[in-house]
Amino acid sequence: MKTIDVTRDHCPMTFVKVKVALEALAEGEQLDVLLCAGEPLENVPKSAQEAGDRIVEIREERGKYHVVIEKHGPDGVGRSCRLPLRSSPG
Numbered sequence: 795m796k797t798i799d800v801t802r803d804h805c806p807m808t809f810v811k812v813k814v815a816l817e818a819l820a821e822g823e824q825l826d827v828l829l830c831a832g833e834p835l836e837n838v839p840k841s842a843q844e845a846g847d848r849i850v851e852i853r854e855e856r857g858k859y860h861v862v863i864e865k866h867g868p869d870g871v872g873r874s875c876r877l878p879l880r881s882s883p884g
Contacts, residue, residue, distance in 0.1 A: 797826040800834065801858055808834045809841055812863070816847060819865045824850060827861045835859050 798815050800808045808829060815825050827838055839849045842863045850862040 795824045795826050795862070797828065799828040800838075801828055801830050803834075805833050805837060808838055812838055812842070813845075816842070816845075816863065816865050821865055821867050823865055825863045825865070827863060829859050829861060831859060835861070839863075 796815065796819070798811060800811050803811060812825070812827055815827075819825060829835055829838060835852075839852065839861055842861075843849060846866050848864040848866055850864050851860065852862075853860050
């Protein structure tokens with residue numbers, strides 16, 4: 795699984811970097827996005843779902859958030875997946 799860190803970026807760059815990274819993946823592959831709370835945490839999962847990708851997991855780890863996104867085709871398989879935020883020990 796590829797990981798990208800957008801904790802130092804601000805919208806719309808968070809969206810742009812995630813979109814470019816997802817475009818480089820094959821359907822079914824996953825991307826782990828490390829981001830900060832607030833606007834990025836609200837917008838990145840929402841934008842991914844609107845594009846037809848699936849949110850596999852959202853978890854907090856040491857004050858940062860991991861959003862795992864599975865790339866899907868244009869049919870939007872898994873689009874409605876909504877997961878509760880999960881904290882990791884540590």
